[in-house]
Amino acid sequence: MPETRLDLARIRAARRVIDPVFLDSPLYRCEPLEGALGCRVSVKLETANPVRSFKGRGTEVVVSGLAGRGERAAVCASAGNLGQALAWSGRRHGLDVTVVSSPSAPAAKLERIRALGARLELVDGDFDLARARARAVADERGVRLVEDSLDVETCEGAATIGLELADAGPFDAVLIALGGGALATGAGHVVKACLPGTEVIAVQPSGAPATTLSWRERRVVTTDSTATIADGVAARRPIPDVLADLLAVADDAVLVREESIIAGMRLFLERAGLVVEPSAALGLAAILEDPARFAGRHVVTIVCGGNVDLPAYRRWLGF
Amino acid sequence: MPETRLDLARIRAARRVIDPVFLDSPLYRCEPLEGALGCRVSVKLETANPVRSFKGRGTEVVVSGLAGRGERAAVCASAGNLGQALAWSGRRHGLDVTVVSSPSAPAAKLERIRALGARLELVDGDFDLARARARAVADERGVRLVEDSLDVETCEGAATIGLELADAGPFDAVLIALGGGALATGAGHVVKACLPGTEVIAVQPSGAPATTLSWRERRVVTTDSTATIADGVAARRPIPDVLADLLAVADDAVLVREESIIAGMRLFLERAGLVVEPSAALGLAAILEDPARFAGRHVVTIVCGGNVDLPAYRRWLGF
Numbered sequence: 001m002p003e004t005r006l007d008l009a010r011i012r013a014a015r016r017v018i019d020p021v022f023l024d025s026p027l028y029r030c031e032p033l034e035g036a037l038g039c040r041v042s043v044k045l046e047t048a049n050p051v052r053s054f055k056g057r058g059t060e061v062v063v064s065g066l067a068g069r070g071e072r073a074a075v076c077a078s079a080g081n082l083g084q085a086l087a088w089s090g091r092r093h094g095l096d097v098t099v100v101s102s103p104s105a106p107a108a109k110l111e112r113i114r115a116l117g118a119r120l121e122l123v124d125g126d127f128d129l130a131r132a133r134a135r136a137v138a139d140e141r142g143v144r145l146v147e148d149s150l151d152v153e154t155c156e157g158a159a160t161i162g163l164e165l166a167d168a169g170p171f172d173a174v175l176i177a178l179g180g181g182a183l184a185t186g187a188g189h190v191v192k193a194c195l196p197g198t199e200v201i202a203v204q205p206s207g208a209p210a211t212t213l214s215w216r217e218r219r220v221v222t223t224d225s226t227a228t229i230a231d232g233v234a235a236r237r238p239i240p241d242v243l244a245d246l247l248a249v250a251d252d253a254v255l256v257r258e259e260s261i262i263a264g265m266r267l268f269l270e271r272a273g274l275v276v277e278p279s280a281a282l283g284l285a286a287i288l289e290d291p292a293r294f295a296g297r298h299v300v301t302i303v304c305g306g307n308v309d310l311p312a313y314r315r316w317l318g319f
Numbered sequence: 320m321p322e323t324r325l326d327l328a329r330i331r332a333a334r335r336v337i338d339p340v341f342l343d344s345p346l347y348r349c350e351p352l353e354g355a356l357g358c359r360v361s362v363k364l365e366t367a368n369p370v371r372s373f374k375g376r377g378t379e380v381v382v383s384g385l386a387g388r389g390e391r392a393a394v395c396a397s398a399g400n401l402g403q404a405l406a407w408s409g410r411r412h413g414l415d416v417t418v419v420s421s422p423s424a425p426a427a428k429l430e431r432i433r434a435l436g437a438r439l440e441l442v443d444g445d446f447d448l449a450r451a452r453a454r455a456v457a458d459e460r461g462v463r464l465v466e467d468s469l470d471v472e473t474c475e476g477a478a479t480i481g482l483e484l485a486d487a488g489p490f491d492a493v494l495i496a497l498g499g500g501a502l503a504t505g506a507g508h509v510v511k512a513c514l515p516g517t518e519v520i521a522v523q524p525s526g527a528p529a530t531t532l533s534w535r536e537r538r539v540v541t542t543d544s545t546a547t548i549a550d551g552v553a554a555r556r557p558i559p560d561v562l563a564d565l566l567a568v569a570d571d572a573v574l575v576r577e578e579s580i581i582a583g584m585r586l587f588l589e590r591a592g593l594v595v596e597p598s599a600a601l602g603l604a605a606i607l608e609d610p611a612r613f614a615g616r617h618v619v620t621i622v623c624g625g626n627v628d629l630p631a632y633r634r635w636l637g638f
Contacts, residue, residue, distance in 0.1 A: 021347045026367035028340045032431065048345035048364050052592055112351065273371055273625040275592045306592040319638065 004245035005152050006189040011159040018060040018160060019092065022049050025161075027168055027300070032271040037287045040298040042171065044161060047276065047306030051112070053232075054304050055085035055148075058157030058182060062146050063089035065153060072096060073143040077134035079127055079231045080109025081305050082148050087118035098143075100134040102126065105231060106277075106309045126226065128236050149180035149242045158183045161302060162190025169195045172297035175283030177304050178202035178211050178253060179233030181242040187302060188249035202246065202253040203282040205261060208234040214243050215253040229316060230261060230278035232305055260285035262316050268303070269317065277305045278316075323564035324471050325508040330478040337379040337479060338411065341368050344480075346487055346619070351590040356606045359617040361490065363480060366595065366625030370431070372551075373623050374404035374467075377476030377501060381465050382408035384472060391415060392462040396453035398446055398550045399428025400624050401467050406437035417462075419453040421445065424550060425596075425628045445545060447555050468499035468561045477502045480621060481509025488514045491616035494602030496623050497521035497530050497572060498552030500561040506621060507568035521565065521572040522601040524580060527553040531572040533562050548635060549580060549597035551624055579604035581635050587622070588636065596624045597635075 001008075015023060026045040033041045046054035059082070066074060073096040076086050083099035090097035097118040101110060102125060113120050123133045131147075138145035148154050165174060165187065174191050176184045184202040191198050204212045207228035213221040220243060226234040246253075264281030268274040283301030287294050320327075334342060345364040352360045365373035378401070385393060392415040395405050402418035409416035416437040420429060421444060432439050442452045450466075457464035467473050484493060484506065493510050495503045503521040510517050523531045526547035532540040539562060545553040565572075583600030587593040602620030606613050 021345075024343060026340075026345065028367070028369050031369065031434065045367050047592065048347070048367055050347050050350065115350065269594070270629060273366065273594045273627070275588070275594060308592070310589060314638065319633065 002189055002192045002248040004185060004189050004248045005241060006155055006159055006186065006245065008190065008193055011156045011163060011190060014061045014156045015160050015163065017064040018057055018157065022056040022060065023160065024164060025049070027164065030272050033267055036267055036271065037284065037294070038291045039287060039294040039296060042298070042300040043272070044165060044300055044302045046161070046302060046304050051081070051085045051088050052306045053081040053085065054158060054161060054183060054302070055081045056088060057160050058154035059085040059089040061153040061157040062151060063093045063095055066095060066144055067093040071144055073141065074146050075100065075134050075137045075143055076146040076148070077127065077130035079234065080105045081232055081307060083113045083118065084109055084116065086146060087113050087116035091117050098137055100130045100137065102130055106307060106312070108309050109307050126236065127234060149182040150239045154182045155186040158186030159190050162187040165300060166190055166194035170198050171300045173199040173201055173294065173299045175201050175203055175286055175299060175301040177233055177279045177282045177302065178204040179279065180235050180239070181211060181246050183302065183304060185242060185245040185249055189245070192249045199251045200249055201286065202250045203286045204233060204253065204255055205230045205282070206255040206257055209255050210236050211238045211243070211246070212253040212255050214238040215246055215250060218247060229258060230282065232277060232279035254286050256282060256285035256289055260288050263288055266317050274303065275306055275308065275313070276303055277308045280304045280306065321508055321511045321567040323504060323508050323567045324560060325474055325478055325505065325564065327509065327512055330475050330482060330509060333380045333475045334479050334482065336383040337376050337476065341375040341379065342479065343483060344368070346483065349591050352586055355586055355590065356603065356613070357610045358606060358613040358615060361617070361619040362591070363484060363619055363621045365480070365621060365623050370400070370404045370407050371625045372400040372404065373477060373480060373502060373621070374400045375407060376479050377473035378404040378408040380472040380476040381470060382412045382414055385414060385463055386412040390463055392460065393465050394419065394453050394456045394462055395465040395467070396420070396446065396449035398553065399424045400551055400626060402432045402437065403428055403435065405465060406432050406435035410436050417456055419449045419456065421449055425626060425631070427628050428626050445555065446553060468501040469558045473501045474505040477505030478509050481506040484619060485509055485513035488517055490514070490517050490619045492518040492520055492613065492618045494520050494522055494605055494618060494620040496552055496598045496601045496621065497523040498598065499554050499558065500530060500565050502621065502623060504561060504564040504568055508564070511568045518570045519568055520605065521569045522605045523552060523572065523574055524549045524601070525574040525576055528574050529555050530557045530562070530565070531574050533557045534565055534569060534572040537566060548577060549601065551596060551598035573605050575601060575604035575608055579607050582607055585636050593622065594625055594627065594632070595622055596627045599623045599625065
């Protein structure tokens with residue numbers, strides 16, 4: 001059992017408070033992808049739900065807890081997916097939600113946050129600036145700041161994906177997008193606990209490598225900037241507690257190039273009929289960059305989100 | 320309880336022989352679609368599985384029955400989705416599968432049929448010619464001809480979608496693509512049995528109207544040709560037994576224009592991030608053509624398949 005802040009019993013309990021619309025997402029062998037990748041590939045599809053990403057699992061846990069304690073509001077910083085999910089869960093439970101984001105976040109994500117009834121505050125700058133502003137809002141208004149990956153509920157919500165993988169496994173390897181770390185530590189914890197022979201590989205863009213560099217050096221390494229189309233994973237300042245968890249569950253952390261991420265998105269569209277956001281293609285990018293490592297093995301990749309601005313998507317894919 | 324060839328107990332039993340990868344498909348409110356449609360819209364997503372359509376539910380029932388009786392082969396005529404699903408189920412159960420199709424079927428569907436190990440025979444002509452050839456093959460080789468919609472297992476497999484809708488309902492209306500009739504009679508049977516207040520509306524392209532015209536006239540009406548991009552529902556010769564079932568379960572059957580189908584496909588892509596084949600957009604097309612009928616109601620549409628040739632898809636959507 002990996003030593004992390006997470007707990008299997010609490011993760012199983014989390015399943016009971018998450019709206020079933022987020023649970024038991026599709027998991028299937030996707031053979032049309034395999035010819036191009038040289039290995040067996042299963043996809044865990046987290047895009048077919050009302051917020052088109054896995055984040056609803058975590059916000060359901062956070063918000064049901066807040067609502068149960070009689071709290072009426074919450075605020076978060078978000079590149080878009082957490083904000084959308086928190087807005088969705090907040091609306092379900094009657095909480096007033098504020099999301100602090102960057103105006104450079106995908107327009108589709110920002111539009112959905114507003115449509116779900118949340119207050120949206122835009123801060124010109126990157127995710128870490130939004131995080132600082134969200135903390136200030138929380139202090140001013142005396143409301144709960146929801147911090148992705150730091151708040152263990154966000155990790156335990158994401159960890160319910162691990163339970164579903166464990167029921168279907170074992171696999172040879174699980175490829176997990178790495179940003180703040182909620183998905184990698186959450187799903188990773190359960191996979192290591194229940195399928196100890198399955199390799200847990202976190203994948204991050206070379207243009208936003210802080211968490212991976214930290215994992216490799218076993219200490220927090222920050223970067224000055226990020227440069228990646230994978231907005232969902234572009235963090236500069238890893239959180240020490242999350243890094244400690246990641247060190248306990250990840251067998252490896254790899255970096256991939258932007259062109260590999262785009263090649264992965266193209267494979268998903270052309271061979272699997274799936275529109276995915278860049279973060280969701282990190283797993284395929286890792287296979288494309290190191291096919292020998294995965295040759296003939298059975299790999300599962302978590303397709304963590306599908307919120308893209310179509311004009312950008314078409315530009316990346318060249319049509 | 321509607322009087323059809325179908326039976327609820329047998330449909331529940333069908334669930335137990337269908338590979339779980341086809342069951343419990345995503346069902347969720349898709350609010351980004353709603354602004355354009357003026358009603359509440361839930362989608363039942365049948366594209367997130369190994370054959371990217373609902374047909375696997377039916378072929379699993381057919382093939383497990385054949386395998387249980389020691390049969391070693393099966394043949395079908397298919398515009399692509401049934402063939403792909405029969406090939407998948409046949410491979411799973413060790414059956415030798417032959418699919419007769421038209422060279423004008425989407426290349427992606429034909430390629431997948433071959434990749435799944437089935438023998439593919441191409442007959443220049445429409446679906447009804449392929450059906451005649453498949454019958455001849457079955458007679459020559461003494462193997463089972465699987466006839467979509469006529470074989471009650473194909474309807475009962477599709478009907479398991481109805482069980483999942485019934486668990487989540489009621490809805491005001493269910494919109495179901497109509498071609499041969501397996502999906503409409505199958506899912507329709509369970510919806511009428513379990514959610515009698517839910518309207519069952521079958522939707523067919525104006526360019527392939529035979530089954531709808533037959534439903535309206537309460538007798539088999541054939542057409543000389545079909546002209547629609549919705550290859551999955553382009554039949555000319557309704558089957559009398561299937562028509563009788565359809566008369567018992569459908570509250571209405573409507574025809575929609577090609578441009579509405581394309582508008583529906585565009586909405587799915589732009590607002591829901593879903594790549595769907597034309598047949599799967601028939602429900603949205605019906606709402607777009609008669610918004611007053613659906614205004615303010617809660618409609619569920621079955622997204623029955625996602626197998627498209629991308630070049631054609633891009634041409635239809637104009638990019």
